[in-house]
Amino acid sequence: xxxxxxxxxxxxxxxxxxxxxxxTLASIKxxxxxxxxxxxxxxxxxxxxxxxxxxxxxxxxxxxxxxxGMTLGAMAGQIGLIFAINWNISGVQGLAFAALLGMPIxxxxxxxxxxxxxxxxGREMVTGYILxxxxxxxxxxxxxxxxxxxxxxxSPAILLSRGYxxxxxxxxxxxxxxxxxxxxxxxxxxxxxxxxxxxxxxLCLFIIWFRRSxxxxxxxxxxxxxxxxxxxxxxxxxxxxxxxxxxxxxxxFGQIIFLQNMGNLATYNAHDQTSFFAVxxxxxxxxxxxxATIPNVIIGVMLLHSLFVVSPLAGQKLFGSAMxxxxxxxxxxxxxxxxxLVLYAWRSRRETERARESLRGAAAGGAPRGE
Amino acid sequence: xxxxxxxxxxxxxPRIIIFLFLxxxxxxxxxxxxRIDASIADVLNxxxxxxxxxxxxxxxxxSGCGLNFGLSxxxxxxxxxxxxxxxxxxxxxxxxxxxxxxAAPFAVLLGWLYGKLLNKVKGEEMTIxxxxxxxGVMFMCIMWLLLPYTSPNMVWGYAGKGLRTxxxxxxxxxxxxxxxxxxxxxxxFVIPTGLLLFVGLCAALMWLFLRTKTGTAMTAVGSNPIxxxxxxxxxxRMRTISVILSTVLGAVGILVYEQSFGFIQLYTAPLTMPLAAVxxxxxxxxxxxxxxxxxxxxxxxLFQGLLTMTPSVIxxxxxxxxxxxxxxxVSNGMILYALTRKTKAAS
Numbered sequence: 001x002x003x004x005x006x007x008x009x010x011x012x013x014x015x016x017x018x019x020x021x022x023x024t025l026a027s028i029k030x031x032x033x034x035x036x037x038x039x040x041x042x043x044x045x046x047x048x049x050x051x052x053x054x055x056x057x058x059x060x061x062x063x064x065x066x067x068x069g070m071t072l073g074a075m076a077g078q079i080g081l082i083f084a085i086n087w088n089i090s091g092v093q094g095l096a097f098a099a100l101l102g103m104p105i106x107x108x109x110x111x112x113x114x115x116x117x118x119x120x121x122g123r124e125m126v127t128g129y130i131l132x133x134x135x136x137x138x139x140x141x142x143x144x145x146x147x148x149x150x151x152x153x154x155s156p157a158i159l160l161s162r163g164y165x166x167x168x169x170x171x172x173x174x175x176x177x178x179x180x181x182x183x184x185x186x187x188x189x190x191x192x193x194x195x196x197x198x199x200x201x202x203l204c205l206f207i208i209w210f211r212r213s214x215x216x217x218x219x220x221x222x223x224x225x226x227x228x229x230x231x232x233x234x235x236x237x238x239x240x241x242x243x244x245x246x247x248x249x250x251x252x253f254g255q256i257i258f259l260q261n262m263g264n265l266a267t268y269n270a271h272d273q274t275s276f277f278a279v280x281x282x283x284x285x286x287x288x289x290x291x292a293t294i295p296n297v298i299i300g301v302m303l304l305h306s307l308f309v310v311s312p313l314a315g316q317k318l319f320g321s322a323m324x325x326x327x328x329x330x331x332x333x334x335x336x337x338x339x340x341l342v343l344y345a346w347r348s349r350r351e352t353e354r355a356r357e358s359l360r361g362a363a364a365g366g367a368p369r370g371e
Numbered sequence: 372x373x374x375x376x377x378x379x380x381x382x383x384x385p386r387i388i389i390f391l392f393l394x395x396x397x398x399x400x401x402x403x404x405x406r407i408d409a410s411i412a413d414v415l416n417x418x419x420x421x422x423x424x425x426x427x428x429x430x431x432x433x434s435g436c437g438l439n440f441g442l443s444x445x446x447x448x449x450x451x452x453x454x455x456x457x458x459x460x461x462x463x464x465x466x467x468x469x470x471x472x473x474a475a476p477f478a479v480l481l482g483w484l485y486g487k488l489l490n491k492v493k494g495e496e497m498t499i500x501x502x503x504x505x506x507g508v509m510f511m512c513i514m515w516l517l518l519p520y521t522s523p524n525m526v527w528g529y530a531g532k533g534l535r536t537x538x539x540x541x542x543x544x545x546x547x548x549x550x551x552x553x554x555x556x557x558x559x560f561v562i563p564t565g566l567l568l569f570v571g572l573c574a575a576l577m578w579l580f581l582r583t584k585t586g587t588a589m590t591a592v593g594s595n596p597i598x599x600x601x602x603x604x605x606x607x608r609m610r611t612i613s614v615i616l617s618t619v620l621g622a623v624g625i626l627v628y629e630q631s632f633g634f635i636q637l638y639t640a641p642l643t644m645p646l647a648a649v650x651x652x653x654x655x656x657x658x659x660x661x662x663x664x665x666x667x668x669x670x671x672x673l674f675q676g677l678l679t680m681t682p683s684v685i686x687x688x689x690x691x692x693x694x695x696x697x698x699x700x701v702s703n704g705m706i707l708y709a710l711t712r713k714t715k716a717a718s
Contacts, residue, residue, distance in 0.1 A: 065498075119711040126440070126497040127710045133646075134707050137699030145693065321533075324513055327638075331509035338502035345492035345499065 012347070016340050017286045017303070023332065024307045027314035036189050038309055045305040046298070047180060047196035048261040052254035053278045053297045054203050055247050059124075060292045061211070062243035063223030066279045069113040069128035069244065073251025074271040075139045076106035081175070081256060081265060082143070082166060086155045090174030092182060095256055098175075102252040109135065110248030114241030121226070125289075125341075132275065143267060166267050176263040196257060203250070204294050219243055223290070280304055280333040283340040290344070307332060382656065385708050389654060389673055389701065396680040403687035409559035410680060416549070417675040419566035420631040423573055424648040425655070425671045427620035432652070432662040433581065434613035435593035436489055438706075441500035442645035443508050444485050445621015448478035450511070453626055453635050454534065457543055458522045466544040467630055474622040481507075482618030486611035505642060512638045538635040547630050566631060573623065578664050580616075589613050593660055624648075650674060650702035653709040677701060 011018065028038070052070070059067040080102030084094040113131060120127035147153050148164030160167055180193035210216045221229040222239045230236045255274065259265050282292055285300020308329050315325020379387065400407055424442070431439045452474025461469045488503065489496050516533040520526055525538050539545075551565025580586045591599040592609040600606050625644075629635050652662055655670020682694035 116707070116711055122494070123497060123710060126501065127707065129498070129501065130703050130706045130710060134700065134703035137696055137703060140699065141693075141696045144696065145691070319517070321516060324516055327509055327512040327516075331506055331513065334502055334505035334509055338499060338506050341495060341499045341502060342488065342492055345495040349491065349493065 012343065014286055015343060016283055016336055017299075019339075020284050020303050020307065020332075020336065024303060024310065027307065027310045030317045031310035031313035032317060033310060033313060038306060040190055041309045042302055042306055043190060043192055044180075044261070045309075046301055047193045047200070048258050049277065049281065049301050049305065050200045050297060051203060051257045052251060052274065053281045053301055054200070054207065054294070055250035055254050056278055056282050057207055057292055057294070057297070058210070058219065058243045058247050058250075060287070060290065061216070061223050062219045062240050063226070063290065064117060064240060064243060065125045065289045066275075066282070067128055067244065067247050067251075068125055068275045068279065069117070069131050070247060070251035070278060071132035071271050071275050072109040072113055072135050073102075073106040073248035074255035074274040075135065076102040076109055076248070077252040077255035078102075078259070078265060078267070078270060079105055079139075079143070080252070081172065081259060082147070082158070082170065082267070084175065085158055085170055085172065086153055088155065088174065091178045092175075094175040095179055095260055098256050099253055102256065103249060106249045106252035107245060110245030111241060113248060114244035117244060118237045118240055129275075136271070139271075140268060168267055170265040170267055172259060172262075172264050175260050177261055179257060179260050193261075196261075199257065207294065215239070215242065276333060276337075277304070280336050283336055288340060288344045290348075304333070304336075383708070383712075385705060386654060386656060386673075389677060389705075393673060393676050393680060396677075396684045399688070400680070400684050403684055405683045405687055406559055408557055410683065412560045412562075413679045414672070414676045415567070416563055416631065417679055418671050419549075419563055419570050420628050421624075421647070421651065421675055422570035422667070422671045423620055423624035423627045424644070425651045425667050425674075426570075426573055426577055427617050427624050428648055428652040428657070429577060429581075429662045429664075429667060430589065430613040430616040430620075432657060432660060433593045434589045434610050435596060435660060436610055436613060437497045437500075437659050438649045438653075438709075439500065439614075439617050439621075440497055440645050440649065441485055441504035441507075442617070442621045442648055443504035443641045444481040445478055445618040446625045446641040446644055447507060447511050448474045448481055448618065449622035449625030449629075450635065450637060450641070451477050452622060453540075453629060454520060454525060454538070454637075457525055457538070457540070457635075458520055460522070462543055464544075464547060467547045467626065470544070470626050471623055474626065475619060478619040478622040479615055482615035483611065485618060486614030489614060490607045490610055501645075504645065508639065508641050511641075515637050534637055536636070536638055536640075538637070540629055540633060540635060544630050545633055548627065549631050563631070566627070569627065573620070574664050574667060577620075585609075585612065646706070647674070647702065650705045653705045654702075657709075658712065659709055674702070 052074075055070055055073065056067055059065065077098065080098030080100070083101055084098040087097075089097045112135075113128065116131055117124045117127055142151070144165045146164075147166050148159045153159055153164075153166070158167055158170055159165065177193075179196050179199070182195035183193070183198070185192040185194045211220070218229070218234045218239050219242070221232070221234055222236050226236050229239075251274070255271065258274075259270065281300040281304040282297055283300065284304045285296035285298070287293070287296040287300070311329040311332075312322045312325035315328055316322045318324075397407065397410070400410060427442060427445060428439055431437065449470075452470040452472075455473045456466050456470035459469070485500075485503070489500065492499050518534070520532075520534055524542075525534050527533050527535055548565040548569050549563040552568070553564055554562040556562065581590065588599070588604045589609045589612065591602070592604060592606050596606050599609070625641075651670040651674035652666055653670065654674045655662075655666035655668070655672075657663070657666040657670065678694075678698060681697045682692065685694060685697070686692050
């Protein structure tokens with residue numbers, strides 16, 4: 001009986017991971033891709049995306065859910081890159097310059113985001129999501145209208161032909177894969193971007209250290225119960241803002257790493273899908289809104305992206321249309337996010353109900369509402 | 372003085388700014404040679420085009436389910452109705468109302484399922500609605516390619532299957548409501564009487580519904596679920612009814628929109644549609660737990676007015692197209708404002 005129950009619990013706990021694994025494994029064969037190719041793609045994508053996904057961890061510790069506002073940091077990183085291209089700073093120096101320039105912007109953005117989310121406690125996720133849209137409007141205003149007219153841009157090559165506004169696509173020739181190629185390790189048929197992995201490993205160490213620091217402990221206390229944390233003397237609002245600021249700055253760096261690997265910058269769209277991919281990845285890795293670990297991130301990136309590699313071709317083979325594969329992977333991405341949010345909300349509701357059950361008679365209340 | 376300040380706080384600064392901005396646009400229009408009469412006709416038209424969408428927000432806000440970011444389910448039902456009606460080759464009023472009739476069962480079914488889901492996740496409705504809606508839209512993207520539609524007006528010419536991204540409703544039910552009893556006042560000014568009547572009728576029905584026993588119970592659930600339950604109202608049932616209602620209105624809304632706009636937009640087009648409706652009702656003065664018919668009318672008018680006037684006036688004045696950026700900032704700014712406002716009902 002208890003064995004059956006714990007098995008059931010295991011399935012609900014890891015429902016998302018299991019479903020995902022099954023779909024991915026099932027589509028490998030029809031895609032016709034070789035295992036070597038898939039593994040190589042995976043190694044590249046691990047370097048490209050992990051940093052961005054790791055940026056989601058701190059707000060989860062702080063109980064703020066999935067930080068859809070990470071897009072703000074991504075935009076800051078893109079502004080940094082635009083200037084690195086403008087001043088023609090190439091190589092790793094270019095990336096470092098972009099990061100240095102993006103950092104103060106993402107600090108500010110993170111503070112704004114944290115302050116906004118503090119005004120929307122209990123609905124941080126949807127608010128962060130809309131905030132990203134809102135700031136996207138401001139980003140477009142700055143990049144499309146102010147750059148080249150108010151903000152000096154010295155390189156005419158990156159401007160639109162009308163004289164102001166940045167081009168839709170920027171070639172990141174100077175910094176393309178400069179981090180990845182800094183220390184490329186060849187291992188049989190595979191190429192491993194060791195420098196990128198090292199940066200990611202450093203970030204992991206930082207997160208492990210941070211969790212144990214005083215601030216990290218406070219953050220988890222806030223995430224566990226804001227009221228209790230507040231009573232024990234933790235500055236709740238400030239701690240939440242710090243979590244978001246760090247996440248935003250990390251997202252800024254993460255986006256720079258992502259884009260140096262991609263090699264070009266879709267000036268007005270590159271950040272559109274950032275939070276979608278990152279959030280889908282961490283959830284696929286078995287994280288929930290309240291609980292996430294570094295292994296969740298790594299497993300999630302590998303699983304999500306292996307599906308992304310195989311699904312267009314599998315769609316082509318199975319249905320005769322690559323579009324179906326494309327739609328299918330978006331469907332899976334959104335579906336995974338929806339499913340994990342539903343499972344989590346459902347489970348936490350059941351737990352509150354169970355808690356109420358045990359108090360029955362003392363307080364008969366209505367259905368719990370998020371307030 | 373205090374009264375005035377109270378009034379301003381109630382109405383909200385963003386709304387006042389948007390209103391003044393719109394007035395300014397209308398005043399400025401003649402100076403950049405934009406015709407006022409054509410603009411007003413345009414605003415009226417788009418007001419009607421989007422009115423039902425905005426109306427669809429009301430039931431769920433009233434029942435405490437928050438902003439319906441999952442309006443996409445209604446839109447999907449409406450698209451199914453529209454494409455089926457065209458597949459059957461129905462024209463004119465039969466085509467349009469037939470589409471509504473065909474969409475209704477889908478809307479009720481989807482709304483019922485969606486409502487059941489939202490009842491299981493109280494407190495997280497909005498984020499979940501958004502993502503479930505996205506997933507639904509992407510799922511339908513696959514379906515539009517696979518469903519066995521055959522009408523040559525709808526499928527890709529060379530493949531002979533799979534629906535096109537945009538399908539014209541010309542020859543079926545283009546402007547069927549707009550042109551019904553339309554009054555032509557001048558060369559550029561036509562009042563789309565039928566359209567406005569239809570939207571008015573929907574709003575009136577909603578107004579009446581909110582005053583019936585079920586409607587009052589629904590509002591009670593939204594304003595105080597504990598009290599509502601104590602007085603014997605089934606909270607979950609009321610919420611489900613509100614979601615179904617919202618979904619059906621979403622289906623009708625997309626059909627009204629299409630007959631005026633002229634095209635059925637499939638695939639990823641419905642992804643962002645709910646956001647526009649959400650923004651509109653918030654601009655109209657609704658909060659995330661209270662909405663009235665006045666909010667619907669004011670919101671649809673202000674939001675659509677803004678969308679119509681900014682491209683024409685700002686572009687003529689500055690010689691650049693800033694309308695898209697303004698739209699993004701205003702509509703999302705409005706939603707953000709509503710989400711971050713410390714509402715009295717909350718906590």
